[in-house]
Amino acid sequence: MARPFIRIEGVSKRFGSFQAVRDVDLTIGEGEIFALLGGSGCGKTTLLRMLAGFEDPSAGRIFIDGQDMTGVPPWERPVHMMFQSYAIFPHMSVERNIAYGLKHERMSAAQRADRVREMLDLVQLAPFAQRKPHQISGGQRQRVALARALARQPKLLLLDEPLAALDKKLREQTQFELMSIQSRTGVTFIVVTHDQEEAMTLADRIAVMDRGQVRQVGSPTEIYEYPNSRFVAGFIGAISTFAARVVRLTGEIAEVDIPAMDGTFAARSVPGLVEGQSVTLALRPEKISIAKTCPAAVNVVEGQVKDLAYFGKDSLYRVTLPGGDLISVHAVNARRADEGGRPADWDDRVWLSFEPGSAILLTD
16 A cells, blocks of 8 residues: 555444434555445445534544545545435636636636646546536546546545446546546546446455455455455355365365255354354356366355356356255356357256365455
8 A cells, every 4th residue: 555645543423313424444545546335234334424614533543645634524524425316517618627626726817728638638628618517428528527527636546436327338438547547637536436347447445345344455356356254245246155164274275064055164264263163155147167077176056047147158057956046157158159158058957166266265
């Protein structure tokens, strides 16, 4: 992580008897894109509003660039917040919308015009400077709001569900544009989102929140590959989970009995495991191989295809295991289906296999 830029120490927020944020501790680096990820009501937007100064913590302190923000009003903080609605003025041109944020800055008209041109170039909207918001696309309106926010050169930009109003294809395109703009400006971004893919694409690090608490902080790879609880494992991406019991520990490998699979399987061990302990074994769909013949692998279980969904680039299989549970498997469609590219079909008996390192053992 870069130089610590934001420190959130023991921050809580109550609204009457309801506790929206509980004892949050976070450190965010300078120039980082940091995502607050969670479902509705998890406290992520409340935490963002406390950073902006729109809400005061009930307990704890927030530091931005070493300065305690206690009692500092929003307009005196080195922060700008970009709202989900974008809040751009429909009667103003793109150029005037961007300039509006500079009206109270101490700068000459020439300096203001130069800054606006700089922002138009940054978000690649110079050809659209005289158009009104209704004359440009949703993605371009999003960039107008971003340019207006960055025009004031904040040290910290807060983005509340910035891409929620865009369709899937435009959202994916705009994610990369945001990353490029952030890289060029070096401004620290904190993004609130409920969209796991968006957080995984945009963020250097992610804080997963649940009921006002931070459940895990880490890079997208750490959060996805090494979740620290059943909640995080289930919230990030698709996953199948099974009750298991530790039978034997040998170095870095734990052998676990899984009743749903009617057998003992090998998984990478985690610190603190003891023989006889009850755990949860979790598997990502893309970590499992599917075949109609039994492979030579460490972990193999037989099943029957119950459901099949074709997505073009890949297919999703839902397979019934010996114990009656369902497990999801993704298979890439490297060849066309009529050329033998599909490894199995409805009701086929199949063999599933996975590597010990692909199995996630959870104790929480």
